[in-house]
Amino acid sequence: MxxxxxxxxxxxxxxxxxxxxxxxxxxxxxxxxxxxxxxxxxxxxxxxxxxxxxxxxxxxxxxxxxxxxxxxxxxxxxxxxxxxxxxxxxxxxxxxxxxxxxxxxxxxxxxxxxxxxxxxxxxxxxxxxxxxxxxxxxxxxxxxxxxxxxxxxxxxxxxxxxxxxxxxxxxxxxxxxxxxxxxxxxxxxxxxxxxxxxxxxxxxxxxxxxxxxxxxxxxxxxxxxxxxxxxxxxxxxxxxxxxxxxxxxxxxxxxxxxRTLPARLRLHQEQAMALALFLDQHPGVRKVYYTGLPSFPQRELADRQMRGHSGLLSIELSTDDPTKVRAFVDALDLFKLGVSWGGHESLVYAPLISYLREMGQEAFRKSGIPAGLVRLSVGLEDVQDLQLELDNALKKVQ
Ligand SMILES: Cc1ncc(COP(=O)(O)O)c(C=O)c1O
CATH class of the missing domain: 3.40.640.10 (Type I PLP-dependent aspartate aminotransferase-like (Major domain))
Incomplete structure (x- = not known):
């Protein structure tokens, strides 16, 4: 090398x-x-x-x-x-x-x-x-x-x-x-x-x-x-x-x-961390998956082999009811609904959407992926706007 x-x-x-x-x-x-x-x-x-x-x-x-x-x-x-x-x-x-x-x-x-x-x-x-x-x-x-x-x-x-x-x-x-x-x-x-x-x-x-x-x-x-x-x-x-x-x-x-990768990554990480900490305390959320959280289960390994985190996190809603997962996703507006991640814009995706289509309800239940799992790609918008929108959408699932 x-x-x-x-x-x-x-x-x-x-x-x-x-x-x-x-x-x-x-x-x-x-x-x-x-x-x-x-x-x-x-x-x-x-x-x-x-x-x-x-x-x-x-x-x-x-x-x-x-x-x-x-x-x-x-x-x-x-x-x-x-x-x-x-x-x-x-x-x-x-x-x-x-x-x-x-x-x-x-x-x-x-x-x-x-x-x-x-x-x-x-x-x-x-x-x-x-x-x-x-x-x-x-x-x-x-x-x-x-x-x-x-x-x-x-x-x-x-x-x-x-x-x-x-x-x-x-x-x-x-x-x-x-x-x-x-x-x-x-x-x-x-x-x-x-x-x-x-x-x-x-x-x-x-x-x-x-x-x-x-x-x-x-x-x-x-x-x-x-x-x-x-x-x-x-x-x-x-x-x-x-x-x-x-x-x-x-x-x-x-x-x-x-040219802007280091600056963008810094802001993606900072905003994702702020939202992960907020969501971690939210009654509408059962679990937050984010490598930067102090409670991340592999904290020691993350600190040893990574120099930073990202804007990507997942949350498990406090409900597994597919109609409520859908209501949460549809209540978001700044978080656009789409499959990719890592862009300037915030995105939301629920694996339930494609898995139910491809696997059917029974196979999805057996796959071990929580029905209420939602992935968020935190973009470069004002983080307070993003937090407010998530808070309002979560009220729909409580
Ligand atoms: C972790 C990961 N690896 C690879 C890919 C595939 O990359 P591409 O869509 O550029 O073919 C994706 C795309 O979503 C991804 O999320």
């Missing part, structure tokens, strides 16, 4: 020094909005073909605007190399496929992001004979207990989706190494600013850049970080052949977003 950059993250994200010098002092670099790069002669194109992971030949492989953002992201994550994808799922599926072959076994966490889970259960299983064991993942012996001779990948998401359980990254990385198993983590929630999995020994780090990295709900993007040899191989195989490279305009938008 390369040494962390000598500049601190906020400074690195704020300036595009090289592009500034090359582009007449333009404070925002222009976009290479082209699919193709041509060459003056045979020798020049031959030279480019000899470095396929680095050369800009065709934008499905490399594009200078995309490369510029990749270098910036590798710098803040302490990674040798970064590659940007058309979506978070593009990065996740390529990372997983790079680690497993037909007949292999994966160990992962029960609460990973739904489509990543479906990729393992509904695609890798039936099409490739790759089996997956889902565990809670809060203790290292749970991993030890399910490792098989054909286990080739441990796939983590810490904090995990919806209820934010953590895995001990350094301990899992050590265990995996002793068994020759690759490790991948979805680090979307913490972002590279608040958690550094590669420094703890994890092999590959994936992100949905559609969340905090993008931050304005106007782009869909994925990021993969790791060693140069791994990333170069993936970029020339899974990424190139499945065609999931990020487009230059998306990269340019992402570059715009990254």
């Amino acid at each position: 390369s040494e962390p950059t000598s500049k601190r993250s906020a400074t690195l994200l704020c300036h595009d020094d090289e592009a500034y010098r090359e582009n007449r002092g333009a404070v925002v670099p222009p976009i290479y909005q082209n699919s193709l790069f041509t060459f003056p002669d045979w020798e020049a194109i031959d030279q480019a073909f000899s470095q396929p992971a680095d050369a800009a030949i065709y934008t499905r492989g490399n594009n200078p605007t995309v490369t510029m953002v990749e270098e910036k992201l590798a710098g803040i994550a302490g990674a040798e190399r970064a590659r940007l994808f058309a979506s978070g799922m593009g990065a996740i599926s390529s990372a997983i496929l790079s680690c497993v072959n037909q007949g292999d076994h994966i160990v992962t966490i029960r609460n990973i992001y739904g489509p990543a889970q479906n990729f393992m259960r509904q695609y890798l299983g039936p099409k490739c004979g790759i089996t997956t064991t889902f565990i809670e993942g809060t203790a290292i012996d749970q991993f030890e207990a399910v490792i098989q001779s054909n286990t080739k990948l441990i796939y983590l998401e810490s904090p995990a989706s919806l209820t934010y359980e953590l895995q001990d990254l350094a301990a899992v990385a050590r265990l995996a190494r002793t068994h020759g198993i690759r490790t991948v983590i979805d680090n979307t929630l913490a972002t590279p600013l608040h958690q550094s999995p590669l420094a703890q020994g994890i092999d590959l780090e994936v992100h949905s850049a559609s969340k905090y990295l993008g931050g304005h709900s106007d782009l869909v993007a994925g990021l993969l970080l790791g060693k140069k040899t791994d990333l170069d191989t993936i970029s020339l195989t899974e990424q190139a052949w499945l065609g999931s490279k990020m487009a230059p305009f998306e990269a340019w938008l992402l570059l715009r977003s990254l």
Whole structure:
């Protein structure tokens, strides 16, 4: 792994020094909005073909605007190399496929992001004979207990989706190494600013850049970080052949977003903490799930492996009555109803909506997800307005 950059993250994200010098002092670099790069002669194109992971030949492989953002992201994550994808799922599926072959076994966490889970259960299983064991993942012996001779990948998401359980990254990385198993983590929630999995020994780090990295709900993007040899191989195989490279305009938008990432994250966290503390005392709420709360069950581990928290929290309403959960969600206005998170706007989502549709009432009851669970993505609005709105909506469920 390369040494962390000598500049601190906020400074690195704020300036595009090289592009500034090359582009007449333009404070925002222009976009290479082209699919193709041509060459003056045979020798020049031959030279480019000899470095396929680095050369800009065709934008499905490399594009200078995309490369510029990749270098910036590798710098803040302490990674040798970064590659940007058309979506978070593009990065996740390529990372997983790079680690497993037909007949292999994966160990992962029960609460990973739904489509990543479906990729393992509904695609890798039936099409490739790759089996997956889902565990809670809060203790290292749970991993030890399910490792098989054909286990080739441990796939983590810490904090995990919806209820934010953590895995001990350094301990899992050590265990995996002793068994020759690759490790991948979805680090979307913490972002590279608040958690550094590669420094703890994890092999590959994936992100949905559609969340905090993008931050304005106007782009869909994925990021993969790791060693140069791994990333170069993936970029020339899974990424190139499945065609999931990020487009230059998306990269340019992402570059715009990254300039304010440290400031946005600070405010998301501050506001989420204020609301988590308020909701924790509210009679309309049975339980608050937020990694920043002093009462968070894995407080010591969170303090050891994370540098900060996020704007994402979940609450369990004091009722399991679906009509009241619906009334609570419908009473919100500033919190828009939608599936994503990490943007400037506050969002609400109740897993009950999709789970009831996909699983049916009986299966949902057995899944262990509380019927009254509601996820809140705390945005950048005035926090007092957000608190007042939550208080009024909670009165409808009491
Ligand atoms: C934790 C997590 N990982 C990955 C993804 C997938 O990212 P994308 O929507 O950019 O494909 C999401 C999207 O919601 C997510 O929440």
